Amino acid sequence: MAQPFLERNLRIASIDAFIDPPQPRARAIITHGHADHARSGHGAVLATPDTIAIMKTRYGEDAAGSWDPLPFGETRQIDGVTISLHPAGHILGSAQVLLEYQGQRIVVTGDYKRLPDRTAQPFELVKCDLLVTEATFGLPVFQHPDPADEIARLLRSVATFPERAHVIGCYALGKAQRVISLLRESGYDAPIYLHGAMLRLCALYEELGIPLGPLLPSLDVPKTGLAGQIVIAPPSAIKDRWSRRLPDPVLAVASGWMSVKQRARQSGVELPLVISDHADWNELRATIAETETETVWVTHGREDALVYWSQQQGLAAEPLRIEAYEDGPEEEGE
Ligand SMILES: [Zn+2]
Ligand SMILES: [Zn+2]
Numbered sequence: 152m153a154q155p156f157l158e159r160n161l162r163i164a165s166i167d168a169f170i171d172p173p174q175p176r177a178r179a180i181i182t183h184g185h186a187d188h189a190r191s192g193h194g195a196v197l198a199t200p201d202t203i204a205i206m207k208t209r210y211g212e213d214a215a216g217s218w219d220p221l222p223f224g225e226t227r228q229i230d231g232v233t234i235s236l237h238p239a240g241h242i243l244g245s246a247q248v249l250l251e252y253q254g255q256r257i258v259v260t261g262d263y264k265r266l267p268d269r270t271a272q273p274f275e276l277v278k279c280d281l282l283v284t285e286a287t288f289g290l291p292v293f294q295h296p297d298p299a300d301e302i303a304r305l306l307r308s309v310a311t312f313p314e315r316a317h318v319i320g321c322y323a324l325g326k327a328q329r330v331i332s333l334l335r336e337s338g339y340d341a342p343i344y345l346h347g348a349m350l351r352l353c354a355l356y357e358e359l360g361i362p363l364g365p366l367l368p369s370l371d372v373p374k375t376g377l378a379g380q381i382v383i384a385p386p387s388a389i390k391d392r393w394s395r396r397l398p399d400p401v402l403a404v405a406s407g408w409m410s411v412k413q414r415a416r417q418s419g420v421e422l423p424l425v426i427s428d429h430a431d432w433n434e435l436r437a438t439i440a441e442t443e444t445e446t447v448w449v450t451h452g453r454e455d456a457l458v459y460w461s462q463q464q465g466l467a468a469e470p471l472r473i474e475a476y477e478d479g480p481e482e483e484g485e
Contacts, residue, residue, distance in 0.1 A: 182261025201244025242325030
């Protein structure tokens with residue numbers, strides 16, 4: 152294909168706009184609200200209305216010089232570059248960015264997954280000439296189980312230990328709301344208790360039209376009242392003093408990383424739940440094939456295996472090695 156109009160640091164040169172830039176930039180396109188993608192301090196921010204609402208909630212109204220909401224499927228023209236956003240299925244408002252310029256189509260996936268999720272707009276496949284794909288779980292060992300089976304294991308444990316509280320470590324943006332929604336989908340309609348760090352974003356999801364059922368702050372409940380109940384907390388809280396005020400807690404964590412047994416054991420997790428908001432190895436490969444792209448740039452995670460696989464399919468492929476997306480604490484909970 153012709154020389155791409157996107158640079159390898161995800162800058163669109165002709166309009167000096169960056170996608171998910173780690174440093175403050177005059178013009179930024181933000182794929183979704185997680186902190187390794189959405190930072191405060193940019194000039195103009197273009198993103199979906201949900202992502203902008205999430206950024207304002209986390210960072211404040213003045214976290215960007217100006218906000219440019221672009222709903223899914225609409226287009227924005229800037230100096231001959233056509234920009235549109237398409238659902239990535241990762242968290243509420245998460246988008247893939249489609250850039251069109253002089254007949255060339257480039258898609259930047261951001262973080263994505265293709266499994267159904269009632270808390271995010273469903274992933275949409277977008278055909279392109281150059282695909283910039285994430286690779287968080289870009290190794291053949293990563294094959295995520297059905298999340299409904301993981302929730303069923305959790306509910307069996309709750310039924311088996313009615314005198315214990317089950318505390319589930321979940322990242323506060325996205326994972327917490329998804330786990331709550333999965334519980335509701337499986338028929339669990341009792342109140343779910345929230346650590347204080349979960350309150351704001353759960354309230355925002357409900358405001359944005361995602362029903363989560365009865366939620367209560369765990370702080371308001373005496374210790375004995377939490378026996379047999381489910382409490383959602385940030386992964387960092389389940390091991391510290393906070394969890395000691397729960398009755399004999401069963402420590403669970405919901406994360407794609409919980410498929411790595413050693414990781415679960417090291418973090419003292421009794422009930423690892425393999426629930427991921429990222430594509431697994433099979434989804435990553437299927438997506439590359441279905442976009443009919445000729446060129447693949449791999450970023451955000453385990454890049455090399457996916458580059459090698461793409462080359463074996465006859466595609467031009469290379470790793471981007473953008474340091475901003477190294478596993479930070481933000482990604483741990485996903
Ligand atoms: Zn993310
Ligand atoms: Zn990410």
